[in-house]
Amino acid sequence: xxxxxxxxxxxxxxxxxxxxxxxxxxxxxxxxxxxxxxxxxxxxxxxxxxxxxxxxxxxxxxxxxxxxxxxxxxxxxxxxxxxxxxxxxxxxxxxxxxxxxxxxxxxxxxxxx
Amino acid sequence: xxxxxxxxxxxxxxxxxxxxxxxxxxxxxxxxxxxxxxxxxxxxxxxxxxxxxxxxxxxxxxxxxxxxxxxxxxxxxxxxxxxxxxxxxxxxxxxxxxxxxxxxxxxxxxxxx
Numbered sequence: 001x002x003x004x005x006x007x008x009x010x011x012x013x014x015x016x017x018x019x020x021x022x023x024x025x026x027x028x029x030x031x032x033x034x035x036x037x038x039x040x041x042x043x044x045x046x047x048x049x050x051x052x053x054x055x056x057x058x059x060x061x062x063x064x065x066x067x068x069x070x071x072x073x074x075x076x077x078x079x080x081x082x083x084x085x086x087x088x089x090x091x092x093x094x095x096x097x098x099x100x101x102x103x104x105x106x107x108x109x110x111x112x113x
Numbered sequence: 114x115x116x117x118x119x120x121x122x123x124x125x126x127x128x129x130x131x132x133x134x135x136x137x138x139x140x141x142x143x144x145x146x147x148x149x150x151x152x153x154x155x156x157x158x159x160x161x162x163x164x165x166x167x168x169x170x171x172x173x174x175x176x177x178x179x180x181x182x183x184x185x186x187x188x189x190x191x192x193x194x195x196x197x198x199x200x201x202x203x204x205x206x207x208x209x210x211x212x213x214x215x216x217x218x219x220x221x222x223x224x225x226x
Contacts, residue, residue: 032212043117043203043217044156089156093212100169101146101212103156 002027004092006104013080014112021107023090024072032093033073035064038106039086047088048075080111115139117206117218125224131192134221138185138206142216144168145187147179150201150220159202162187163210194225 003026013019023033031052036044050057050064050073057064061080066073077084090104118137126132138145146169147159158171162181181187185206191198201222205215 034212034215036215036217041219043205043219044215045217046215091212095212101158105155 002030002092002094002100002102004090004102004104006090006107008107009105010108010110012110012112015080015082017080019075019077019080019084019109019111021075021088021090021109022072023074023092023104024070025092025102026071027092027094028068028071030092030094032095033064033066034091034093035062035075036089036091037086038089044089077109080109082111082113085109085111117204117216119202119204119218119221121221122219123222123224125226126194127226128194128196130194131190132194132223134189134191134202134204134223136187136189136204136206136218138187138204139216142206142208143185144207144210145181145185146205146207146212146215147187147189148203148205149173150203151199156203159189161210168210191223196225199223199225 005024034049037047038044048062061078063076087106087108089106094100120135144163146161149157161169165181176192179189201220203220205217207214
């Protein structure tokens, strides 16, 4: 089955700096890659996603890049703010018939004011 | 519009008991997926229901079961509780199915003592 590795597990950055979280997946058939943000006491919230036919997608301060050859995708957050502090999860979706979802193990991001 | 509602928010049960958790999806969403979240294992997929039918199932023992009603509300049942079942149980609803455009609820925190 699919295996998703996510790094780093924790990340501390100064406010205003950039943060990068990377995920590697094993099944080349996966074709949809969402990112979720989970704040304390809440469920994960979808913040950005990318499909396998696209190399990069941006939404204001957040961007995701996908390298299908290397089978990895990354979340980039620029000009970080304290409210970006949360746990971030990546996922790889293997579609076709019944979709299978595999989540990464999460990255705890701390933005230091 | 209203989000995904999970009840109860917190639950304490004794080993050997059974428990039922409820999830009301976003209006119009026919897919409801359930996940177990623990610090050690991350987000683990339990099962997905679509239009009252279980469409996908993760690798959990038969003690974990679920169902979906005609109004798309879903319940998850765990019988013969074990200490290791202590976790945050999240449900996610979507229009299309597993992994696509998930909206998560805030979860039910189950503690087994």
